[in-house]
Structures are given as structure tokens and as C-alpha cells.
Amino acid sequence: MTINQLLSDLNENQRKAACMPRQHALILAGAGTGKTKTIVSRAAYLISNGTPAHRIQILAFTRRSASEIVERVRMHLGEEAQGLKASTFHTWCISLIRKAPKVFGCKGYSVIDRDDQLQLYKVLRGKAQKSELPSAQEICDLYSFARNTVQSLNATLQKKSPECLHNIKKISEVMLAYEKRKKERHYLDYDDILDVVAQQMTVSEKTRIWVSSQYDHLLVDEMQDTNPLQWKLINPLKENVTLFCVGDDAQSIYGFRGADFQNVHSFASRVDNSITLKLQDNYRSTQEILNASNWLLSQSALSYGKNLTAMRGSGKKPELHTFINEWEEGRWIAEEIFNNKQMGEDWKNNMVLVRSGYAGRVIEGALLAKDIPYQFIGGTKLLESAHIRDLLSVLRIVGNQQDEIAWMRFLTLWNGVGEVTANKLIERILFLDGYDQVIKLLKDSDKLPLSAADAVGAVIKNQNNVSDALLDSFQVLEEILAEKYKKQEWDKRRRDIQLVRKLAEKHTSILGFIEEYLLDPVHVTQIDRKENDDVVTVITIHSAKGTECERCYVINVSPGSYPSSFSIGKEDEIEEERRVLYVALTRAKDELFVTRRGYSLWAEDKSKVDDNAESENYFLNALPEGLFNEIIHRHKLWNVDNDAPDVTEHVDVGINIGNIPPDPQEEEAEESNASDWNHMVDNREAFWLSELRCADGYLHRSNSQSKSHKDSAGIAEELDGDKMVKKKLQIERNKQMENHSGIKIESCSAYYDTKKNVCVFGELIAENKSPVNEYKEVQLVVYDSDGELMAREYTNWTEFGLMQSFDFNVDLSDFEMEPSRIKVYPTNG
Template sequence: MQIDYKSELNAAQYDAVMHDEGPLLVIAGAGSGKTRTVVYRLARLVEQGVAPESILLLTFTRKAAGEMLFRAGGLLGYGLGGVSGGTFHSFAYGVLKRHHLLLGFERGFSITDRSDCTQLVADAKSNLGLGKGDRSFPKKDTVLDILSKSRNKEANVGTIIQNEAFHLLPYVEDMERMAVEYARLKKESCLLDYDDLLFELERLLRDEPDVAVSLRSRFSHIMVDEYQDTNRVQARIVKLLTGGRGNVMAVGDDAQSIYAFRGAVVANILDFPSEFPGAKIVRLERNYRSTQEVLDLANAVLANAQRKFEKRLYTEHTGGAMPEVVKTLSDQSQSRLVLEKIIELNKRYEMHEIAVLFRAGYQSYSLEVQLNKLGIAFQKFGGIKFTEAAHVKDALAFMRVQINPADSVAWKRVLGHIKGVGPKTADKIVQAAISGDGKALGRFTKRFAELMPMLEFLNQLRMDNPKPEASLGRIIEFYTPLLMAAYPDDYPRRQQGLEQLESISAQYSECDQFLAEINLDNPMEDAEEIRKNALVLSTIHSAKGLEWDAVLILDLVEERFPGRRAMQRPEDMEEERRLMYVAATRARKFLGMYVPESLYVRHLERSEPVRPSPFVLELPPLTYVEYKEGYGGRLQRPVQAQIDKPSGAGSMNAVSSASSGNSSESGGSGKDKAPVRLGFCHHKIYGRGKVLEYIPPDKYRVNFTGFGLKVIIGQYLEME
């Protein structure tokens, strides 16, 4: 019985599945049935007579390949064991194993795992005599990560460190030497690591034309999933396997390319039509996940992308809740309001169907405290709970000693940062400190030069007994050199977490109360129960591919989302925009976005005003409802936001006109109606800006680059 493709697929999916010969690019918008399209394409190829052995399916996980082959086999009624399906790396290994002699491995080669690689890095360091007596020298895992990034991004070690780990710049020359020695040790032992597999496959296909021709004749159809996540060498391998033409199907979404830090290159999917001339492009735009109200906002996020495949997500799920933009007075009140929203949403949705997303792991710290206070279970992805972070435990240990000099556990954690003090010595020092044995302490201070300054600091801290915020400020100042020595590889990231901890402490007047609530955890014994009943906290990167009924996004302000460094580089800013799109499209029914008006700044010991994220400022007013926190802590809708939702505002046409510059009308009274010039404009002082809203009778709300939102009388604007 043949599969009825036409009735089981939408028009775009059917178009992709029924494509006959030549290159095919499927731009699969979020939630548009990408996997379904690949599965039916596989089934159709086999059904029309293509031998399974002639199909190569390349995915990013073995699980994904296995699922696709299983589902395609279910459609056909028999297995597709003959299809070569798997990851780029597993495919590379199989090819290299058969042709190892051509690569110079006369007796074959072995694949190293992570532990083998770190050992080789350690051997390279030892052979070169590097890092002796230098506690700040990068750890072998960090060196390995940088060497891997250097390979995947095809950039030298110095460039990687300059862009991503500037605090390690003093060690650039050492790590460049280690990279050379690491490669030599692998070659000497006939070893290949994970990254080598791809580059050796490329070398084989490029330098041995007979092998390339043989593989091209074997695989008449090549399918590549998640093409937006490929790196440069993977894209070159695909081209070498096809000869730049042939039956290659690439599936992906340029708008969901968010893994540049791993080496993914969005240009691979954007350049596919030029790399494979004559390629057919099919856009999957019908979304099966979210309401139209959520999709309208997601479409608006992409409207200002510099380079993209044009697409507009739509769905039959209409009449949902409008997305909310909530402007809070501070990052602290943001946590309270998010918690209130979670409790409200839990009346409609199961707790595990609610997710709070953020750009970086430390941004959920304040919310975690609030959740612990109420005993609300949560699971966190893409960053550990802040009470489990080593640097947070270190800082809190100082405060624990401050309020309880008999806390031996905290004493040992603090003393562990003194060079030469091991567990047994720490026990003796703790006993002497707690019992007040000055003679014994004197002997230890002579042995360990760092001990006396620490004891003096702790003694002064106990005597002064400052409030939590002041205490943490002093602790962080004292602890920072220890932090840099203990965690040299990533201390800048950890410092951000400590600053967030200090900000949280400002809400408390007593240190013991602060410590008690910080450590109030309510773990559920049954892990399965946690998964079923717990709120989800996740970084956006970890949330890709997942979905929830309700999604709340934190810290939509400049230098947090987008991050500080991203705002300095156009290509990074574009990736941040795609990250925002991914976050928005995780929501099925409700989307909430939180914009603090101030953030706590540790070195100033106060909150400072911040600008909203440009991704929020660019949103057309018809795509969301705005709420603002008043000084009484209550939410209210600003006057300019209290506009009745026009008929069809949730439809594609309304948002299209608002974001593309077409004429529209305001939501005011009949006498105020006037053409709304939504597009770009120029101002003599502020320069070029984007018109976001018409305010009757003669004003416009404009977002100016570098100056933010301004309300300007129309006669002072020159419209483009």
C-alpha cells in the first residue's frame, strides 16, 4: 500500500518530499515539522526505487538518525537498515578505517576519548617544561577546549583566546607550543581525536580523487540535518561528497543558528544556493507548536536581521494570549514578579510546562532564592544551581565563619585556598582557631604566609559584623585574588555570579537570615517526580529543540541580552538576535519578557539604570502588551500601551504591515486617525532611527541607534 503523501503533508512539506533530482535546501522554521519532512522524504526515495544503501543521512546525534530511520521504516512497513545514517564523525571514522593506508597509518589508528586527550595535553605540557610552580597556568581541560575550538573555528590559538578567554592572554605562546606538541604526540602514536576525524576525511577526499569518486557513485542521495549547525569543514565535506551538485538535501533554519561558539557557521546554509547552483529552496513556514500571537512576535524579532532567508511563520492556532513585556524597577523586583507570574500560570499549566529562560546561568540566581523560599521545586539546565557553584560556596563560607566561628566545615573551605594547607593541616588550624590556641596558630602562621592575612580579615569581619550586602562586598574584595588563583580558566564568568549574589543580599538585613534562605533547598528524593512536577530553568542554548506551554525570558536589557561583547561585533549581534528568536519560539501558548529598568552594580554599591534590549525596542507595539511596575510594586499598563487590540491584530497581515513599513492606522479615536509611517527616518541630532509607533495627533516613537527610544514631533523627522 502506497503512502498518501499529499494528504499527510502540508503543501510545502509535500513540495520538498516530492523533489526529484538536484540540490534541495529546506528552510524549516521553528516547529514546522522538519523531522516529518525528512522521514517522508526518506520513505519516498526508497518507495520510488532508490536502494537504501545509496542513501547517506548525516545528523548531529545518532539518536536523531535512528529515530528518522525508524519512523521511515514504519511508513514503509519494513526496516531501512541499509541506509548509512549517523553523525559526520561516525561516517568519517568508517571511511578512514577502510583507507588508513592512504593516510599514512600503516598499522591503522586509534580514536582517543576525552580522558586520553587530556592526558596527551598533560604530556605536551610536561615535555615542554611549562607551568612549573605556576598555579594560574590553564588546566589541561581548558587547554584542550581551546585547542578544539581552534580546530573547529579554523582560527589560531591566539585569536580564540583574544576573543573568548582574554584573561588567558599571558599564556598564548605557551598554548600555541602545546598545540604543536599535542599534534606531534598524536601522530607519533597513530591517534586521532574527535576533531581529527573530520579534517582527515576532508584530506582523504581532496587528495585521493578515486576515493571521492567511489563515494559519490555509492551514495546517490545525501541528506544533511541541522545544516545551520555545520562548521566549515563539514560543509566542505558535503561538497566533496557531491562534487558540488547531485542529489543533496540540506535541512535547517538559518534563524536558529546559535552555536558559533562551537564553530557553527551560519554562512554555510545561507550560501548553499551559491555553493550548489540550481538548488531548489523550499520554506516550511506553517508552525504546529505555537499560537499566532507568539509567532507574530517571533517574526518581528527576525524582521531586522541583516542576512536571512525570508520566511514568516504562521499557524491555525489563533486567539491565544498576547505576549507580555513587563518592565520592572530592578533585577531584584524582576524575580518577585516572575515568581508571581509562575504561580499564576501554574493555575492553567502543569509546573513542568512552564520554563524560565535566560542568556547566562548566573541570571537565574535571584529567582532560585525566591523559589527555594517557597519550596517550589525546579530543575536547571545549562548551568548549575548557584548554591552548588564552588565559587559561591567559597564566598558564603567566609560569611558562615563571620556569624559562627565554630563552623568547622566553612573554616576548612576557606583554609583550602592557602597554598600548602591540605585537609589534615586544615583540621589542626581549625581546632586551634576555634579553641583560641594562639601558640599553635603562631606556628601555622609562620609556616603559611597567607594564613595571617586571612585570620586577620575573618577576625575583623566577625568584630564588625556588617549587614549581608556590606559583608559580601568585603568578602568578594578579599576573595577575588583567591578566586583568580583557584579558577584561573574562567574566573571572569564566576565573578559575574558573585556580583549577582551580592545583589541578592541587598534584600536582607541579617547575615544569618540571608544564609538560611540561600541554603533552604527542598530537594525531592524521586528524580522522576522532579521531572514531572518541577519548574524548568534553562539557558536558551540548552532550550533549543524543546518547548513548553509558557515561557518567561529574563534580563532583556543591554549587556545581558545581548551580551556586552556581542554589541561590539555585528556578526555576534546577529547571533544574539537568532538566540532571541529561539527563546520566543519555545513557547506554545504564553510568552512573557522581563525588562529590568536598573541592575545592581557591585563596584558602585548601587543599582544603575540600564537600556532595554534592542530586540524589545524594535518590536512593533501590536505584537505585545506592556506592563510597568509602579513604585508600590504593582503592575500597570502605561497610557500609551492601553490601545485596544485592533481586529486581526493577531493575524499575519497586521504584524506584517507594522514591521514592514506599510501604512496603518492608530488605535485612537476616529478623529485622531492618521497615516502611521512605520519604517525608518532621520533626525538632525539623533541620526537614523526606526519608527515604532504613531502617537496621535502628530508624534512618533522612534528607536535611535545609540540614543534609544525618543518621542519626536513628526515635522522634525525626515521619513525614508
């Protein structure tokens, strides 16, 4: 396709943006309005009109977005676009640092990630009580937020943790000690990478001229998600480099990381002689879907000035489904997807949008129960996985002998080597001159097997071939890794090694490989799945920007979730929650299904709702009549007459949900209704025990409609060959540990099934209203009726605001006796 053909495919405003003369510009591109197409066209236009491709720098927020833009420009222009560069902010800055390390004072430095930062903060914070110092995680987050927002520690504490202001001196001492340790060990953290370049360009005219002399045009994608530190990077260049910034203030959803959508709102006042263009013609969705998202923004106190128009015209009205609970919600979605497949639809035409990895577990369980193939995007990224970090530790220590964090991880892999022994070895290693001496020390140590030295030697031998270095070191480490992860699906984890090798194939520098993928980690699905793979996509909303799908399910749009209960009382956070929902709603092309859960929605007495902050702030209050088709799903459980049929009502109204009683586990029955209510509770318990089963470690409902009976001991029969719950287990909590940590175990349930598995799931609440700190694990201890220990397990929990979630699935098939009770409590390991 020629440049003229490319430009002819644009609408009037897109063409104006792509073909404007050399002038600073902000392009406000609403969802589905062709943002990427406009950036691609702008780059292609500049190159076709004489700008050398290497004089254009494109900045995006993910490697995937950057690569897509470059590939599309090259597809149109061929060889003419070969020099075009696109990267993330961090990758761009690290490339500048590597070009001139002395200019930025970073010669010989290596990059550490967030987990490495946290480990350093844990050491430097020490064992101070929570009353003396915030947790290591909190200090780490405050430090990063202050740097990304270019604020003082005092201002950051006032905004994020005012309760910690009285400890500002001690907090600052820990942060300064952290910076000193980084300098001693030649570390650069994520914030350093941006800050060192921004600072040098601000204070040094020579540096500013050197950087700006490399470019004529800077094209910035997702401008609304830039933070003040990133603006500090861009701002010095505008004297000599033309800025072309594209963004949508209604999709700014990274405020918790310091993103400031004022970088969009204030662009005209900050950048002299700039122009602003709006793109509002939507090519993705039908007008009915856009009506819902337009209405959501119109309810904001902020003036977004957006009213997207569908170029595709009219289509199906979005549906709003209300369910009793998450299990019914997940089961219905899986059945809908399955039924559509039976009618000839592809799996890949379905996308389920969730708030977090944890929030998607019930959906995953429901899909597994129906044998529906799916990919999950947005959870732990490949190089953040524990087993991959273990393997990479040996590469990191060869890349930087001073990397004590990597040394600690590598040395403690070996049986019999704890932190004390590892620290003694590290103290000696840091002062050795070269790797010949390091190898000798490892071989001579009576604490380590010879294979420890062999693993390091394998990497040294292949320093210029990262893929081979990974293969050879893994062959040495495989046995010890298999033992460490034998209870954590080692066969699946082992397969990840091949994916990492695939990433490393093009790299001849260990540090270059580690830096690239630490700065922008990839999900397994980004490597392992092909574009034409026919699978359902389950994706977190924060990972979904730029994606689209024919049929989208946005789950749990309930009070307490939209906005999150943790944002109540904070107007800026409530608005960001609104934008998160806006992003989710605007992913759908043809059909949009919004679901919510009845037990968390409304009390029967509307007067109770008026006093409920979550309900008062609920985004779907006062829905205009006819905006959604509302469907209410009532399960027969909620009728006292258990023979009554399920009821599904299709009505064209607003928020009227009807008389769904609250979940009896969440609401106590009123005394006047005690007898009827207890009857419902008994029915509900029988229903749960008959339909709960374990699949891949998760508890979820069975599709079986068989009835079950339970005796006075609470034992359910096994029916239809399902893996049924046999009994509920008594749970004991360690109150002393909870009081010490400030973390309370909540909503914990434990079941023993007929396949001799103990399944436990629950939540933890941080009492001090702050993210959970160094207590990163939950310990589970299982006892039999004689009080004998049967199992002891640890698991990390999944972070979700101030509420943390965890689960266990413990195989007790080797024991004849049944478990009688369990203990569950937070631990710092």
C-alpha cells in the first residue's frame, strides 16, 4: 500500500493529524477511533516526506504496542522505514544510558526490578515494629510514587499515608540507606532509569543538545498514562524536537502509579504554539454499546467532552445480568460461550474482562469445567515467576558480580544453604577479583555442591549466546528446581524454560537480555499463543487497553467494585475507577454483557441503601431507562419451594433489581423471619456441599444437577462420580500472629473432599488500612483427630487493594486418617 492509499483510508480528522505541518500537537483519540492507525499514518507521512526513519522516536507503554506500530509502518513503506525506532520509556532511557554511560554516571550498572527493590527494603528496614515504621512494601511504594510524581517525601506522605508523617525521619533514613546500597552495588532501579536521564537533560545543556540532536520528531502513545517524571523527560526536548502526543483522558487508569492525566488536560498551556485535534468517530462498536460508555462519562463531575459516534451504526443493546453470586455468574458465562460455540462461533470471539487475576479464578474454573480453551492475560509475567527468577539469578551474577540480590537467590537454592551461610559467602564474593576466583571459592566451599560452580561456569562459557547460557545452566539446575517446585506443577513450569530461551535467541549480551525483559516483562501467552489461536481470552482491564473482541463480558460490576470500596471518599480515585469501567465497556465490537452480583447489590429495604457509601457511589445508579436490557437470574435455592423453576426475566428498564434476598452468609436474618430464613440457610448449605468440587486447585460449582443430602455431621454423599466435598473443616486462627502483623484472616472456608484433598480459601485484611507488608505468605497446618501433624503448606497471596486473597489445595491421599482441624495464619516466612 502506498502512502496515498494509506492516507485515503483516513477520515478527515485522522488525515489532518497525520499530515499536519511540523508543529507540536495533541491528538485526543477516544476509544476505537483509530489511535494506532493515526500514529502509524503520521510516521509513514513524515518518512515519505523526507524525514529519515531513524530521526523519529516513538514512545509507547508496552513493547507489544511499540512493535505493532513499527511493523505496520514497515508494512506500508518497506525498506524506507527500516530505521524507525519504537520503545517504552524505560527501554528508550536505558538505550541512551548504554550509549553514553559516563554522561549519566552509570558505567557498569545493572538493572533491578520491583521484587529486588523490595528485598533490599526488607533488609534495610530491619525488624522494627509497625508502629515505628511502615512495612517494607509501603516504603518501597512511597519511594517510587514520590519519584514518579516528582514530589517531596513530605508531600507524598500527606497524599498517600498521612498516618505515617510522624515517622518521616525514620522513613527517610531507610530510603537514603537504600540509595546508598544501590550505589555501592551498581544497581539501577526502574525509577533511576528515567530519573537519571531526565535530571541530566534538565541540568546539562550539553546532554539536552546531545539527546535532542538525534531526533526530529517524538511520537508519544497513551499520553494520558504518562506521569510527571515522564513529562520531565519529554519537556526539555520540545525546543528542538516536534511532539506528536496521542491520548485519551477518559482512559487514564494508572493514577496509582503516579500517572497524571493533566499531562493531557494541560498540554496546550504547557506547550506553546501547539494544536489539539479530537477523534470521535468510533469504528469498533455499535451505537448501543457506545451509548452506555458515553452515559458513564457524562455522569462525571469532570468535563471529558466526549460523545463517541459509531460509524458501524446500530446493533444489539448491551445486557445487564444480575446473579446471586460469582459461581452462578461464572457458570452462566461459560454456558453462554459454550452454546455459541455449538452454534458455529469461534472461541476467540469471546473476551472476559476482570479486575485482577484473583477475580478471574471463578471464571477460569467455570471454563475448565466446560473444557473451554482459554488464555489468561494480566497475571504474573513470565520473567516475574519464581522458577524463572531462580534460573536468571545465575545469569545476573555473571552479568554483575556485585549483584548481592541475585547471589542470595542463587546460593539459597542449594540444600543446606540458608541466608546466614549465603551472606557469609556473598561478603567474600563481593571482594574477589574476577570469576576465576569466584569459581574457585564455590568449588572450595564445603557448603555447596560442585554443581553450583558448574552452573556459573556454564553461563561464563556462553556469555555471548544467552540462549545457550540458559540451556546449559538449566541442565545443571534442573534437578534442584524440580525438587523445589515438585508440588507446584513443575511439568508446566519446566515448559516455561523453552519460552525464555525463545526470548533470548536474538541476544548476545546477558545484561542486554535481562534489562529488556525486566523493563517490560512479557506474559507467557504473548510468546506461546499465536494470533489465530482459537481460545477465549480472560484479561485484566489494565491489560486490555488497545484490545477488542466481538463479544465482551465485563464481570462483577457491583457496588463495592465500581467504584472499589477502597476509593470511597477520594474523588480522584473514584474518577479513575470510572475510567477503568469505561475502558472495559469500550472493548466490545458487537455484543456487550455486563454482570453483577445480587447478594452485594441492594438490601430489601431501600432505606438501608441510602446509608451505604458503596451503594451511594455505585456507577450504575440511576441508569436511564432502556440503556441496557436487564436480565435477573434467580436460582431455585432462593425460593422456599425448591421445586419452583429458575426464573429469567427480560425487561427493558433501568436499575430495578427486584426482591432478591441478601446472601445469608453475608446478612443475618431478622428475628421475625428466623424460622423461614434458617430453612433457606439449610437448603443453601446442602446446595453448596452438593455442588462444590475441586478442579485444578480451585473450588467451583459442579454442573451436576443431582441432589445431595447431608447428615448431622455435615457429610455430603458423592454423586455422579464428581469430586465432592465430604466435610467442612474446623479452622483455628493464630490471634497472636494476627495481632502482631496487623493482618486479620477473614471469610476463610476449608473443605475435605472424597478424593482426599483439603481445599482452603480466604481473604486477609490489613488492619492499618495500608497494603500488606512483609507478611507475604499464609501458612496452613493440617491435623488429624489425634492432633498429629498431617501437612504444613505455605502459599503467597494475590494482592487486591487492602484485601489479600489466598487458597490451598493439599493432597492427603497418603494418609489413612482424615483431617480434623486446620490452622491458618499470616507469616513472613
